[in-house]
Amino acid sequence: MTGIKDVARELEMSTATVSRALRGLPGVSDETRQRVQRTAKQLGYVPSPGAAGLASGRTRTVAVVVPFVTRWFFASVVQGAEEVLREGGYDLLLYNLAGSGAARHRVFEGGRLTKRVDAVLVLSLQPTDDELTRLTALGRPVTFVGADVPGWSTVRIDDEAAACTATGHLVELGHRRIAYVGGPGELDVTAPNAREAGYRGTLRSAGLAHDPSLEVDGGFTLPGGIDAGRRLLDRPDRPTAIFAASDEMAIGVLRAARELGLRVPHDVSVVGIDDHELAGFFDLTTVAQPVVEQGRLAARLVLDALAPGAAKGGWHPAQVILPTTLLARGSTGPPPTA
Amino acid sequence: MTGIKDVARELEMSTATVSRALRGLPGVSDETRQRVQRTAKQLGYVPSPGAAGLASGRTRTVAVVVPFVTRWFFASVVQGAEEVLREGGYDLLLYNLAGSGAARHRVFEGGRLTKRVDAVLVLSLQPTDDELTRLTALGRPVTFVGADVPGWSTVRIDDEAAACTATGHLVELGHRRIAYVGGPGELDVTAPNAREAGYRGTLRSAGLAHDPSLEVDGGFTLPGGIDAGRRLLDRPDRPTAIFAASDEMAIGVLRAARELGLRVPHDVSVVGIDDHELAGFFDLTTVAQPVVEQGRLAARLVLDALAPGAAKGGWHPAQVILPTTLLARGSTGPPPTA
């Protein structure tokens, strides 16, 4: 393995100069830099991130912690983050919790991240106090996506507002009996509570009664949505509209409606949140949120915090809230004129 | 940051012993090991992978190269791999090509992987000769998932056989005019060719005419499948059955059929490959392949190759071919009795 030393020897200069030249640091004559780069390439020199990290304390690696890689939303955020990190010269270490609380504990506990990464990106998890303590102990920039963590860098949408938009859309169409499909999901993820709050708040301000039996758990999965839809729609006093806190659940509701022979939106309206890649396919009305973009932004925040001078130069955690848009498609309409 | 040295000093022993004790190496008295572990924990010692890697030449990190993280199939394989790697004490460095040939080139070229990972997992890419040369130069175990690369470790299904199963199912149902939706997709991925070969081979052995106009490109995406479906079904001499080389495309075809007012399977039968998470939802007949399992297996192969003694102890690249199963659901049936 040819190293920096070989390049230095070949050029009869010090490894310090080679190192500086290769990293584009100032204080190297243009000519020297040229020569170094040329011989480095010619000798097939490849830097050793491990050694560089050991010497500098920077690993040029960022950990990304995701609840489930297989879910479209998270995979998309990862994709956005990867894009930006890679471009910034950082590697991405993936920690997939796969819905397991044990895995979650393992990642945050016991310094699995210490001395390993320069920063951490946490997706959609509402951190516990203990986790926050450990993350603080890391002493590294951390950015949360999809969670509101006061004092920390976050990138998210206003989940409550998004839920208001969705519910409000139904209210405006004239619906008065509106159900909610949400639920906690498997890990302690942020979105559910805020979305439920938005739903309830909107009902209240519209002066609509709040019927707890119209709030059911869909587990944030498609099958869960089907189940929830069946339960809601297969009753005499069924709602005229359903707001599902995620598109996957909303699609499940659509399916349940079809099974029960109900026409959408004639018999029942359905609205979701996300603008999932399949939402258009199902002609689902939804409140769209930028997904890949949240990953990109979070990665950028982290890179900013890592940039030289950020520590001294007055860098502060940033809270970015991205806008959402109501995409009125074919799954919502006025209530049946009973 | 407390290091191995601090632990050694505290215990008044050498760092070598501490290192050995902590890594569970033989040659340490049980009592010493206990003491070391206790003080290490108590001092909040956390190992530095970078330093260990520098000294040992092993990074305990595996690179996983995926064409698209956002696609269900790849995300699932990654999930399986992550699971096994994490358990084996390895970190997973994610390289997402996001369909970009440039990104692909960047990863394999210029030693982005050298000195950085102990092994590489490559998903569904058919490596070029140049890439194989570079991977060989890495001098590290490499395992391919979903590709047939003679001489290298591979985990895959028999794509040709899977396509035969799918097409054969249609033939047995009595179809004689069977279309194929496939296509190259964005990167040079392996599956397409083999599946097309399986389709053609089955037609031939069944003595059915091969009509090139019945082979259309679906780009391995859902929208591509819709397009393809429209083109195939919106013609007077439309096929009575369609085999799509992936479930996502098959679902697109289903959609196209519905748009055109065709009933499935009464007017047209559709079969896919994968058993995508939504296949059941759409009642799609498909040839199921184990997905997460391919990731797990590939990771295990890589860990085996990395295990101490593998190099000397007669370790050979392994070719694992996993079985596929026809899942006959509601999207296939006998042809219309014209």
Next chain:
DNA sequence: CTGAAAGCGCTAACAT
């Protein structure tokens, strides 16, 4: 602008 030298934190012979 360039060089010398001291590590970064750990592992791996080689001793004892």
Next chain:
DNA sequence: ATGTTAGCGCTTTCAG
């Protein structure tokens, strides 16, 4: 069973 001693390959003062 434990200690000693070199590094691993790079970055980073500190000199010049």
